[in-house]
Amino acid sequence: MKTEKISEAVVRRLPVYLRFLNELNRKNVQTVSSQDLGNKLDLNPAQIRKDLAYFGEFGKKGIGYDVNYLIEKIRQILKLDQNIAVALVGAGNLGRALCNYNVYLKDNMKIVAVFDDSPDKVGMQINNLTVQPMKDLARSIREAGIRIGIITVPASEAQPVADEFIRSGVEAVLNFAPVIIKVPPEIRVHNADFTTDLQSLAYYLEDA
Amino acid sequence: MKTEKISEAVVRRLPVYLRFLNELNRKNVQTVSSQDLGNKLDLNPAQIRKDLAYFGEFGKKGIGYDVNYLIEKIRQILKLDQNIAVALVGAGNLGRALCNYNVYLKDNMKIVAVFDDSPDKVGMQINNLTVQPMKDLARSIREAGIRIGIITVPASEAQPVADEFIRSGVEAVLNFAPVIIKVPPEIRVHNADFTTDLQSLAYYLEDA
DNA sequence: TAGATTGTTAATCGATTAACAATC
DNA sequence: TAGATTGTTAATCGATTAACAATC
Numbered sequence: 001m002k003t004e005k006i007s008e009a010v011v012r013r014l015p016v017y018l019r020f021l022n023e024l025n026r027k028n029v030q031t032v033s034s035q036d037l038g039n040k041l042d043l044n045p046a047q048i049r050k051d052l053a054y055f056g057e058f059g060k061k062g063i064g065y066d067v068n069y070l071i072e073k074i075r076q077i078l079k080l081d082q083n084i085a086v087a088l089v090g091a092g093n094l095g096r097a098l099c100n101y102n103v104y105l106k107d108n109m110k111i112v113a114v115f116d117d118s119p120d121k122v123g124m125q126i127n128n129l130t131v132q133p134m135k136d137l138a139r140s141i142r143e144a145g146i147r148i149g150i151i152t153v154p155a156s157e158a159q160p161v162a163d164e165f166i167r168s169g170v171e172a173v174l175n176f177a178p179v180i181i182k183v184p185p186e187i188r189v190h191n192a193d194f195t196t197d198l199q200s201l202a203y204y205l206e207d208a
Numbered sequence: 209m210k211t212e213k214i215s216e217a218v219v220r221r222l223p224v225y226l227r228f229l230n231e232l233n234r235k236n237v238q239t240v241s242s243q244d245l246g247n248k249l250d251l252n253p254a255q256i257r258k259d260l261a262y263f264g265e266f267g268k269k270g271i272g273y274d275v276n277y278l279i280e281k282i283r284q285i286l287k288l289d290q291n292i293a294v295a296l297v298g299a300g301n302l303g304r305a306l307c308n309y310n311v312y313l314k315d316n317m318k319i320v321a322v323f324d325d326s327p328d329k330v331g332m333q334i335n336n337l338t339v340q341p342m343k344d345l346a347r348s349i350r351e352a353g354i355r356i357g358i359i360t361v362p363a364s365e366a367q368p369v370a371d372e373f374i375r376s377g378v379e380a381v382l383n384f385a386p387v388i389i390k391v392p393p394e395i396r397v398h399n400a401d402f403t404t405d406l407q408s409l410a411y412y413l414e415d416a
Numbered sequence: 417t418a419g420a421t422t423g424t425t426a427a428t429c430g431a432t433t434a435a436c437a438a439t440c
Numbered sequence: 441t442a443g444a445t446t447g448t449t450a451a452t453c454g455a456t457t458a459a460c461a462a463t464c
Contacts, residue, residue, distance in 0.1 A: 007454075007455070008408075009454095009455070009456095010455095011408050011411045011412075012404070012408045014407075014408065014411070015403070015404035015407035015408050016388070016404060018407070019386055019387070019404065020388075033420085033421060033422090034421075034422075035420095035421080040388065041388050042388060042390075044456070044457060044458095045421095045457095046456075046457055046458070046459090047455090047456060047457075049421090049422065049423065049424090050423080050424080050455095050456085050457090052423090053422085053423055053424070057422085057423070058422095059421075059422050059423080060421080060422070060463090060464060061420080061421055061422040061423080061462065061463045061464050062419075062420050062421050062422075062463065062464035063420080063421070063422085063464060064420085064421065064422080065422090077411065078407055078408070078410050078411050079410045079411060079413055079415075080407060080410060084410055084413070086406070092305075093304065093305035093308045094302075094305040094306075094308075096301065096305070097300075097301035097302040097304070097305040098302075098402065100301045100302075101402070101403065109406065109407070109410065147413055148406065148409055148410070148413070150406075171412070171413050171414060172409040172410075172412055172413060173409075174402065174405055174406055174409060176402075178227055179227070180224070180228075180248065180249050180250060182250075188409060188412040190405050190408070190409055192400070192402055192405050194306065194309070194382065194384075194400055195223070195309065196220070196223035196224060196227065197382055197398050197400050198294070198317065198356065198358075198382055199222075199223035199226070199286055199288060199317070200216075200219050200220045200222065200223055200286070200398070201356055201380040201381075201382060201396060201398055202286050202287045202288060202292055202317065202356070202380075203219045203222070203285065203286050203287060204219075204379070204380055204396040205287055205292070205355055205356075205379050205380060206379060207287075215430075215431070217430095217431070217432095218431095241444085241445060241446090242445075242446075243444095243445080252432070252433060252434095253433095253445095254432075254433055254434070254435090255431090255432060255433075257445090257446065257447065257448085258431095258432085258433090258447085258448080260447090261446085261447055261448070265446085265447070266446095267445075267446050267447080268439090268440060268445080268446070269438065269439045269440050269444080269445055269446040269447080270439065270440035270443075270444050270445050270446075271440060271444080271445070271446085272444085272445065272446080273446090
């Protein structure tokens with residue numbers, strides 16, 4: 001185990017490892033090699049070993065990795081062994097769809113509050129959550145200990161929502177709006193706008 | 209202009225440039241420098257100039273880039289000046305939400321067919337689209353000239369759906385299912401599973 | 417023991433950034 | 441002309457991959 005800083009590329013692969021390890025676990029597979037993982041996830045086995053070695057010695061030479069042990073370790077690294085409360089702003093179609101993924105998120109990570117400022121959304125029930133007005137955001141976030149915010153509002157509203165999240169103590173933001181938001185350097189933002197994904201796919205189409 | 213192969217990182221930035229250029233255009237801004245773009249998009253100006261220079265000489269020394277001209281050029285590069293028909297499989301909450309983004313996609317790219325195999329979804333109307341059964345997928349895709357497929361089915365169904373897309377002639381896939389799908393090398397896949405995004409964000413939270 | 421597989425170092429590859437001549 | 445900004449080369453930085461001793 002080294003004490004280098006870990007690159008974002010490494011951190012983004014960890015959830016992918018975890019996802020597949022959970023699948024192996026459901027199938028009662030006890031042990032997995034970096035070779036197996038690489039085949040299944042289309043990654044170089046050396047890269048997988050190196051990624052994991054940043055955080056500790058989790059494998060056994062000649063054997064591979066114990067599936068359950070590695071799941072436990074990756075969950076610790078990603079902090080998924082803690083409760084992590086998430087808030088979502090923007091109860092439109094996309095926001096409502098994401099709220100239904102709480103079952104998938106499991107692992108103690110959960111969307112626990114939804115906000116929107118349009119009068120026809122406030123008070124609406126989404127699963128077991130009630131849409132709250134924006135003016136309650138700061139208080140709710142503090143009371144519920146919310147640490148991650150999801151933005152599913154139109155582009156024009158994304159920056160003000162991000163500002164409000166940060167004022168309220170949110171530490172990380174997942175932004176679905178098609179715009180680059182500005183945040184202080186200690187706040188982590190991931191962008192998840194699917195229109196840019198689709199547009200970059202178009203580049204790879206064969207010329208007509 | 210060089211004839212190197214263009215890295216995926218470059219291609220993924222082009223839609224981000226395009227998005228901001230469109231915004232400038234709406235504000236009637238005529239000209240923009242790589243400096244301006246870099247400030248707004250949190251990118252190094254040299255990187256932006258280099259990205260664009262892979263495709264041609266679009267700027268004027270001492271002046272910058274003409275906004276309208278650059279929009280036109282990037283749309284050509286990304287093939288967004290052609291009609292690109294998109295199909296979506298999986299008419300659950302997320303799939304239905306994505307169908308509502310047709311307005312956003314504009315630029316000739318449009319979701320023109322939706323498929324699902326569950327009996328309570330087939331026949332359902334989503335905007336002006338009727339959910340079709342999977343058995344009609346190959347025919348519909350060929351008839352509509354669909355070239356990109358979006359997968360919003362559960363993980364267990366993603367691989368069979370991808371296989372069916374490819375059999376039907378789809379050239380690129382945007383996969384929202386939380387699983388790595390296997391495709392032939394000439395098919396481009398982008399993964400857009402938001403749960404892995406959220407899980408990697410958790411890593412950056414301050415220790416409790 | 418023989419075969420397998422890790423953890424880690426060194427080599428390679430690729431992407432980002434700095435610097436600057438060219439020129440509007 | 442003077443100031444600004446591009447396109448491009450060279451330098452830097454960082455990430456991926458190969459190779460292999462250690463060891464289960």
